[in-house]
Amino acid sequence: MxxxxxxxxxxxxxxxxxxxxxxxxxxxxxxxxxxxxxxxxxxxxxxxxxxxxxxxxxxxxxxxxxxxxxxxxxxxxxxxxxxxxxxxxxxxxxxxxxxxxxxxxxxxIDDGRYEMVEREGEVGEKIIIVRPDGVIGDDYDTGRVGTVKSRHSAGDVSVETIGLVFGDEYRVLVPLGKHKKTFENKNSAYKEVKNYIHNELSISRQDVQDMISIAVSNEVQKMSKSGKLDRIAGEKIESLIEEGFENGGRLLHGFKERVSQTVSNEVGKRIANVLNINVELKEEGN
Structure with missing residues (x-):
């Protein structure tokens, strides 16, 4: 042993x-x-x-x-x-x-890595028996693996080479490489859209940047006219002034730069929300 x-x-x-x-x-x-x-x-x-x-x-x-x-x-x-x-x-x-x-x-199993997941099996998925109920006539033991060929109520499934398996007797075997393939497909789709924009529509990176610049400029003008820009800047500046004078009545070093950066960040976030701009990091290795 x-x-x-x-x-x-x-x-x-x-x-x-x-x-x-x-x-x-x-x-x-x-x-x-x-x-x-x-x-x-x-x-x-x-x-x-x-x-x-x-x-x-x-x-x-x-x-x-x-x-x-x-x-x-x-x-x-x-x-x-x-x-x-x-x-x-x-x-x-x-x-x-x-x-x-x-x-x-x-x-x-068979040179593959699988995660055992507690949920209802779908047709075509592999399952593994983890807790056979011992009903007379059942011809399977713990560890038996099979493929779902049909579903029944309450999570029960019919499995090739096994037969009817109750929902609390099995776990679904999810291949661990599946998540990676999802990212690969996502990146592939991203590249296809990117190629379509550049090749078919003849839109360059500079064109895209110009579009964003124009959209941002329009939103800033709208915010300014509506008074939103003043309210955003006013609230942040008041907060920073109170914080700045806490140090013995003297403004902290770099106060001017902090005001400028903070207001810029707040305005930028609100413009991004209005335009629904969503910037995500590409997956590692792309």
């Missing part, structure tokens, strides 16, 4: 802040699942990984065990039968030697 778990640990990988371990999950019929390391006391039945073993122990850093006995606050250790060795008959592992492996909703 210990040898198998160590082999599974060879699939351990790390991101920027969290160590992620890919291990077979017996509660899902042995399907591989991602676990994250958490520095806390383990509880009965949880998986743990050795991160800083004490001297003279029979196990090594990186070994994975299941907690067979935990003692809460009464003892400074948990016990695992597989960790037992000469001089450590009970398989005691001290709390400062391990991290708990907390299961995530991400599983590995």
């Amino acid at each position: 210990k040898k198998i778990e160590v082999e599974q640990m060879s699939e351990t990988k790390a991101n920027t802040n969290t160590n992620i371990h890919v291990l077979a999950d017996e509660t899902l019929g042995g399907i591989k699942r991602e676990y994250v390391e958490i520095d806390r006391k383990a509880e009965l039945g949880e998986k743990i990984v050795i991160v800083e073993k004490n001297d003279f122990e029979g196990y090594e850093n990186g070994d994975v065990f299941t907690v067979d006995r935990d003692f809460h606050s009464k003892m400074d250790f948990v016990e695992s039968n597989v960790a037992a060795s000469y001089g450590n008959d009970s398989g005691a592992i001290y709390h400062d030697e391990y991290h708990v492996l907390d299961p995530t909703d991400i599983v590995h």
Whole structure:
């Protein structure tokens, strides 16, 4: 048992802040699942990984065990039968030697990564059985995967190779690459519109800037005539003057610049709202 778990640990990988371990999950019929390391006391039945073993122990850093006995606050250790060795008959592992492996909703199936999501399955989506109700005649176990071929009421679905599955028995498997493809499609559409504007309509970047400049100028004139511009500037300047004279009756250094920048920002925001101008950063890498 210990040898198998160590082999599974060879699939351990790390991101920027969290160590992620890919291990077979017996509660899902042995399907591989991602676990994250958490520095806390383990509880009965949880998986743990050795991160800083004490001297003279029979196990090594990186070994994975299941907690067979935990003692809460009464003892400074948990016990695992597989960790037992000469001089450590009970398989005691001290709390400062391990991290708990907390299961995530991400599983590995057929070289793909999926997130298990609790919602109604759509036709064509993959689902995984997480809690079969044990009704006589059901021919499926935990961890069974299939594709939805039709939907029923209350989230129940008919699944290829499985049959009728109740809504509380399964989770939908959402491919994790789907989100990335959405961004790719979004960027592709952006480029198509951009090319259409430049090539088909013969509108240059300067033309677009001129259009915005004219629109902004018109809005400023409207705000000025209606008195909105005066109210905006007046409110902000009064507030800054009160703040400026708090320092012993003397204006703070850079007061003039702060007034100018603040009023400019406020006017700009209101013009942008009126024109419904929405500027977003492009996705990283574009």
